Amino acid sequence: MDTQITNPGGQKSAGEAIYQQACEVITGGVSRNTVFRRPHPFYAASASGCYVTDIDGFRRLDFANNMASLIHGHAHPAIVSAVIEQLHRGTAYTMATEAEVAFARLLCDRVPGFEKVRFVNSGTEAVMTMIKASRAYTGRPKIAKAEGAYHGTYDFAEISQTSTPEQWGTIHKPNSVPLAHGTPQGVLDDVIVFPFNDVEKTLAILDEQAGQIACVIIDPVPHRVGLVPGTSEFVEALYDWTRKNGALLVFDEVVTLRVHYGGAQEKYSVRPDMTALGKIIGGGFPVGALAGRTEVMRVLDPREQKILFPHSGTFSANPITTTAGRVAMELFDKDAVDQINALTAKAIRQIIEAISIADVPVSLTGAGSMFRFHLKPIPPKTYRETYQPKEEVALIRELLDYLYLKENIMMINTCACMFSTAITQKEVDILTQAMLNGFRFIKPKLEKLTQEINQ
Amino acid sequence: MDTQITNPGGQKSAGEAIYQQACEVITGGVSRNTVFRRPHPFYAASASGCYVTDIDGFRRLDFANNMASLIHGHAHPAIVSAVIEQLHRGTAYTMATEAEVAFARLLCDRVPGFEKVRFVNSGTEAVMTMIKASRAYTGRPKIAKAEGAYHGTYDFAEISQTSTPEQWGTIHKPNSVPLAHGTPQGVLDDVIVFPFNDVEKTLAILDEQAGQIACVIIDPVPHRVGLVPGTSEFVEALYDWTRKNGALLVFDEVVTLRVHYGGAQEKYSVRPDMTALGKIIGGGFPVGALAGRTEVMRVLDPREQKILFPHSGTFSANPITTTAGRVAMELFDKDAVDQINALTAKAIRQIIEAISIADVPVSLTGAGSMFRFHLKPIPPKTYRETYQPKEEVALIRELLDYLYLKENIMMINTCACMFSTAITQKEVDILTQAMLNGFRFIKPKLEKLTQEINQ
Numbered sequence: 001m002d003t004q005i006t007n008p009g010g011q012k013s014a015g016e017a018i019y020q021q022a023c024e025v026i027t028g029g030v031s032r033n034t035v036f037r038r039p040h041p042f043y044a045a046s047a048s049g050c051y052v053t054d055i056d057g058f059r060r061l062d063f064a065n066n067m068a069s070l071i072h073g074h075a076h077p078a079i080v081s082a083v084i085e086q087l088h089r090g091t092a093y094t095m096a097t098e099a100e101v102a103f104a105r106l107l108c109d110r111v112p113g114f115e116k117v118r119f120v121n122s123g124t125e126a127v128m129t130m131i132k133a134s135r136a137y138t139g140r141p142k143i144a145k146a147e148g149a150y151h152g153t154y155d156f157a158e159i160s161q162t163s164t165p166e167q168w169g170t171i172h173k174p175n176s177v178p179l180a181h182g183t184p185q186g187v188l189d190d191v192i193v194f195p196f197n198d199v200e201k202t203l204a205i206l207d208e209q210a211g212q213i214a215c216v217i218i219d220p221v222p223h224r225v226g227l228v229p230g231t232s233e234f235v236e237a238l239y240d241w242t243r244k245n246g247a248l249l250v251f252d253e254v255v256t257l258r259v260h261y262g263g264a265q266e267k268y269s270v271r272p273d274m275t276a277l278g279k280i281i282g283g284g285f286p287v288g289a290l291a292g293r294t295e296v297m298r299v300l301d302p303r304e305q306k307i308l309f310p311h312s313g314t315f316s317a318n319p320i321t322t323t324a325g326r327v328a329m330e331l332f333d334k335d336a337v338d339q340i341n342a343l344t345a346k347a348i349r350q351i352i353e354a355i356s357i358a359d360v361p362v363s364l365t366g367a368g369s370m371f372r373f374h375l376k377p378i379p380p381k382t383y384r385e386t387y388q389p390k391e392e393v394a395l396i397r398e399l400l401d402y403l404y405l406k407e408n409i410m411m412i413n414t415c416a417c418m419f420s421t422a423i424t425q426k427e428v429d430i431l432t433q434a435m436l437n438g439f440r441f442i443k444p445k446l447e448k449l450t451q452e453i454n455q
Numbered sequence: 456m457d458t459q460i461t462n463p464g465g466q467k468s469a470g471e472a473i474y475q476q477a478c479e480v481i482t483g484g485v486s487r488n489t490v491f492r493r494p495h496p497f498y499a500a501s502a503s504g505c506y507v508t509d510i511d512g513f514r515r516l517d518f519a520n521n522m523a524s525l526i527h528g529h530a531h532p533a534i535v536s537a538v539i540e541q542l543h544r545g546t547a548y549t550m551a552t553e554a555e556v557a558f559a560r561l562l563c564d565r566v567p568g569f570e571k572v573r574f575v576n577s578g579t580e581a582v583m584t585m586i587k588a589s590r591a592y593t594g595r596p597k598i599a600k601a602e603g604a605y606h607g608t609y610d611f612a613e614i615s616q617t618s619t620p621e622q623w624g625t626i627h628k629p630n631s632v633p634l635a636h637g638t639p640q641g642v643l644d645d646v647i648v649f650p651f652n653d654v655e656k657t658l659a660i661l662d663e664q665a666g667q668i669a670c671v672i673i674d675p676v677p678h679r680v681g682l683v684p685g686t687s688e689f690v691e692a693l694y695d696w697t698r699k700n701g702a703l704l705v706f707d708e709v710v711t712l713r714v715h716y717g718g719a720q721e722k723y724s725v726r727p728d729m730t731a732l733g734k735i736i737g738g739g740f741p742v743g744a745l746a747g748r749t750e751v752m753r754v755l756d757p758r759e760q761k762i763l764f765p766h767s768g769t770f771s772a773n774p775i776t777t778t779a780g781r782v783a784m785e786l787f788d789k790d791a792v793d794q795i796n797a798l799t800a801k802a803i804r805q806i807i808e809a810i811s812i813a814d815v816p817v818s819l820t821g822a823g824s825m826f827r828f829h830l831k832p833i834p835p836k837t838y839r840e841t842y843q844p845k846e847e848v849a850l851i852r853e854l855l856d857y858l859y860l861k862e863n864i865m866m867i868n869t870c871a872c873m874f875s876t877a878i879t880q881k882e883v884d885i886l887t888q889a890m891l892n893g894f895r896f897i898k899p900k901l902e903k904l905t906q907e908i909n910q
Contacts, residue, residue, distance in 0.1 A: 324546075
């Protein structure tokens, strides 16, 4: 176990000391694999706006925002004060609250396809609830999902999330590859995998099991697939196919709701039957939600004679989350969405210039207020093009460590930025300069890697 | 839709008005089926200690405590102030925190079988993580669970949760009955159902599929099975069977951790391999956790060459939940556990006296700080004995409504009480008198029901 890091004076850092304690009581010392790094994770002491200070006193500019969940950055005063007001009145009851009704109203007013809402506690729960609701509505067992797409930790949703070239099989019919060891064969059999944005191949794959498919699930800008938006042609083809074949089209907008005022779905001519939500709608607190058509969501309705999908949750719709979430989303109004997207577009332009100045084979993909770096000269368009051999993963990690340790910049561990409204032109300039330095830092290794891949 | 309730003046109540708004944007008007009631749910305005005030101004004594999750009642000052202090420093980061390490340490120090911990966001996520970890560790697909036991909303965990006489089949081999419509056959096939506390029949059922079973999961005091503790003989037999057959014994202590200082598992001579936690360990905030043996939990370790069960979660181990949870559990020390259990035992004695005075065929089951009423003269011992025909369900609802509306008493919707440390002898006396009145209120209908059942 390599837990040694020493500061210039040779003393153990506070982070290292805590990690040693953590390893005694937490598996691998971390409760979330995303925060794991060698030699040890960083430990946050406090954060405000777009800056996080760790327990060793280092202050870093935050482009990760707790895995894209903090649209206004940290400790926004309006959210803090609304939560404190609610805290004194209690955090959860065996009753409903006005807070959940106000928040559901906001979401339904915001996105045309959201006719009814149900709150849960995480994006994972939202996707699981959406898949179970799809099965209950159609009476069918199977789901279809895109190769490489991340949809949380429900086992049906995580099939083929990290398929490798050795496992993935032909692009005409990608294999259902388990993520976790011991995944039941029944789960693999009930998940159909298709290549995102490939209309012809996807429809051919769906046609094969048409009568068995409860829903086709897509993330409209799937991060792990490459952070490339679904084309109108692709989304419309899925919509038409599901209409003709008695299936549902459902979206995972846990991450992508931020992309436009009405979510990434705003830009398509068709609407999904249901949408899973999470991340930014919690205002910094654990959250998930399912939103969609009244007729489909009725499977959850406790007033029905026969409830097709009985469902509850101890902390679901708790007034802390629904209050923080409502305030966060009120602040993320049309102007705020326009501003953050414009600033992100500016950042992308500046960084592309830095790529050109550094003269490195790096590309960018993204949408709205998020973008991802690829150590490839041409931006990838598919999961298989995005896929990183282990040498590339290692170099990404070197770049991230450089940014963390030398430039005091935090990013998502795929090398992606998720902006918050706390970020201004000043921070964009800092990021641009840091990336220029980072590109120069990895340039020798990157050129060697690119040569090897091309050989 | 029966949403009409009028106060004496004939005006619409605030609760009725909000529910009408809720129905426009939330499926069935509720985000959790547990808070649903006719003609409409109650809406909490504020709560403190063991009292909740609704938006119509009614103040009620709370024996439900958000479905058993608030061990100190509402808005405990120490929890509120610790949370406010953390709030100003942020609610979630793409980093670890000292708060999660301190809380994991507390849990491991408290329960001997807890060698390592991982936090998640709900009891549902905790059970799902535990089942997936069991599969990853053993490489086997199936789980075995008790008929009638509730383990959250992960579909594998909810099989046979509400089996009816028409569905449940022979007690020698209970059917795997789906809860949600559209449950895949593969899920049903991978869940083996046994009768809780019946050693002989359970072992015979397990033996049939021995090599396929990843884990045997039990709630040691399963609420829906009848809130009767697992016998030492039963738990030891499951332990021995799992040792001999390469399977894991895992506990769902989401509800029952409160029963003794070291959880319900404290009273057995054997320890489960893993335990799912939730409810009271969140201090009123969304929480779940998996705790167990180092060797088994290693499947989650990100430091391993091959991570058998890759797992993360955006809000898992957030410092609000881990701070609130740590403070709540520190306050729930050995003395507090002894006191709440002694007071609950006193309440049970007083209520048994009330049952005798009212001369009604009612019985009680329970453990530690929780008990449940049954409209049956002899306390049920099994799920099938506990099962309530619809006439009995209707009468339970009448009793609950009486308690809510006439006595201002809140209970869990199965007619169960989950004490908080905020409850004193004064509230126990109020409850006793309320129950005496309630028993008298339902007595004529209950006697008729009992006669019909005996005929």
